[in-house]
Amino acid sequence: KQGVSLQHQVAENDAKQVVFLKNRPCLLDDNNLSSALTVTTVTESASQALYLALSKIYYPMVRNTVDAKLEKQLAQLAASLGHVAKKQPSSNDNLEDIQSVKEEVEYWETLANRSNKLRDRERAQAVLEFLVPVNNEVTSLESTP
Numbered sequence: 001k002q003g004v005s006l007q008h009q010v011a012e013n014d015a016k017q018v019v020f021l022k023n024r025p026c027l028l029d030d031n032n033l034s035s036a037l038t039v040t041t042v043t044e045s046a047s048q049a050l051y052l053a054l055s056k057i058y059y060p061m062v063r064n065t066v067d068a069k070l071e072k073q074l075a076q077l078a079a080s081l082g083h084v085a086k087k088q089p090s091s092n093d094n095l096e097d098i099q100s101v102k103e104e105v106e107y108w109e110t111l112a113n114r115s116n117k118l119r120d121r122e123r124a125q126a127v128l129e130f131l132v133p134v135n136n137e138v139t140s141l142e143s144t145p
Helices: 046-062 068-087 101-114 118-143
Strands: 017-022 037-042
Touching: 037 046, 046 068, 101 118
Parallel strands: none
Antiparallel strands: 017 037
């Protein structure tokens, strides 16, 4: 049975959730609704949602604007969350979780090294021949101040 359940707390279960979060204490009105409210979804697990939010939204926003020690800790947290999130079972085999060229390369490397089918390994290797140089360029651009 499907339905909508409204709660004041985030549920601790596997249900798909839409979370509305006020960014700051204020009275919501038509003028500040878009700037005072953040909307996020939790479709698989909390760790996957946190990983995607941190690595794709918040870390890029604060990178190079915070203390180097804090930046390193955020990067380590994002990497650890990514490791945990990718180990969890997913209804979409984590294909929708691929958000960057680096993650795409990691997916094809895994397929090239672990597939039981020769055809899949060869196809993955062919894709990698194209993607690895692209990933190197993107990494170079991202590291340029």
